[in-house]
Amino acid sequence: MAGTSRGNLDHPATVESGPHSASPHAAGDLLHTLTGSVISDLQVRVAHLERELRESQREAHAAKELLGVAQGDVTKYREIFELAPDAYLITDPNVVIRKANWASAALLGTSLDKLPGTPLLLFVPASCRRHFRTQAAKLHNLVVLEPWETQIKPRGKAAIPVEIHLGAIRDSNGQLRGSHWIIRDASRRKEADIRVQASQRLSVIGEMIAGLAHESRNALQRSQACISMLAVELKDQPEPLALVERLRNAQRDLNRLYDEVRQYAAPAIVQRELCDLRSLLDETFANLMAVHPDRQARLVHVDPGHVNKQASVDSFAIAQVFRNILENALAACDDELLVTATWREVWADDRHRLVELRIRDNGRGLSEEACERIFQPFFTTKNQGTGLGMAIAKRIVEVHQGTICVGDTSLQGAELVVTLPRSAK
């Protein structure tokens, strides 16, 4: 281009210093004049052409840059296509795969090089094929389809739920040239959906149970009132009175069951106050023994490290945890019951220290099944128990950001390990 440019600039000079300029004749003068006019005209044109040329050079340069950008974009889009987390496929009008990305190969359970040329329908379970064909056929009239859910069967694996987004590829005449597909694995989302639904259901059931247990109080009260009145009516008749007594016992069990369900289902509200856990355990033990004057039991503390047992807890709730554990011990052991409370301090993390309390009895210990299910609601090994005691204990301890679990089972007796933070985090 530089050469052309120089040629154009040289041209007028060549004309001026040409053979005609040397001629002295009139004709020669006219010619000279004419030539001069033509030349000046040509010079204007040349200048104009030069401008145009420069303009088009600029345009060409800009176009080249644009092309470069477009090519960069294409590379980018190709990368996005290839590395997209969802399966992205391009098929021809007969739904035979033309292009596919890595995620498609992973989803369809095959290698990437085997996909082009394979009909997509091969990866659709037989039961879904009819609907799949109908959907694909809709593209003849539509540009984009509403996403729909179906199943895909990867090679050698069970079918999985997927969500499909489908769009048409048309040429400039509107002729269907193929379609692009985004296939999204919906199994994880489905699982999450199910979990959310299940937890919603559980919370509704929980509220319902708490409400039921609460509302039942009035009915239980009426029944209680009538039993009491019946007992008065029958006070001189020992046999029917014995029946009333049995009725009363059943009523008492029912009350207790409802009470425990209420406690388990009620929203946990922790009213913390500083208290000494050892005194709390001693007190709970003493109260329990007062209710069972016929039993013989001892509580001993093992505290080699002189653990600081001051903790900010809901003393009423924690006493209940202790009571439930001790009641189990009392039920599982023959006299004399020996309860050993071992105290230790453990680090929860760099900053928080926990009080660890191991409560061991000298009874039969826990079976493997009991170990697994002890904290499950309604699991019980006792003849008279709701099976909520340990479930409630777990709930209370967890509300306090503590833990409760079964301890060492290789030694005699059952051991429960409770850890509690000194204060709320």
Add this chain to the structure above:
Amino acid sequence: MKPPLRIAAADDEPDMRDFYQRMLTTMGHEVLCAVASGRELIERCAEFKPDLVITDIRMPDMDGLEAAQAIASELPVPVILVSAYHDKELIDRANADYVMAYLVKPIDESDLETAISIATNRFEQFLSLKKEATDLRQALADRKLIERAKGIIMKRAGVAESDAFRRLQKMSWDRNKKLAEIAQIIITTDEALSPARTH
């Protein structure tokens, strides 16, 4: 054995009214009424002046807490609340000095018996403490009057404190009036005769 009590009860459940009627009678008490609403309870209490009120909380027309408040403002009577509910709002409202017990349904006669015994004892203690507090307050007021009267005698008669007090005592004996009354008379007289007041 404690003397039998005259009891007014309220509950919107017929079974419960029956229960109170029969069981409280069996325990040796006299059931003045067993009504179904707060308004009725107020009316009957005004009429019978019971020794003890036992009431449900949630009842049609007026709830038991409101009724108990109205009754207690008219006559000092211990109240036992018996309710199926014990949410914070109710407990807060029940935290008045005349509420001597709050039982959560279901209850049986033994719960009732214990609560009645504790409630009446507590209420007696409460009343005697209240009386004691009133007496103390009176004693303090009397003491102040006597001190002022003593000061007046000391100033007017120009005697020592012990003599001033002895004069007061003698006047009290002679006139068969309380020391505080004599002191009040002296203070009033002094006020009447004081130059600042006459001019």
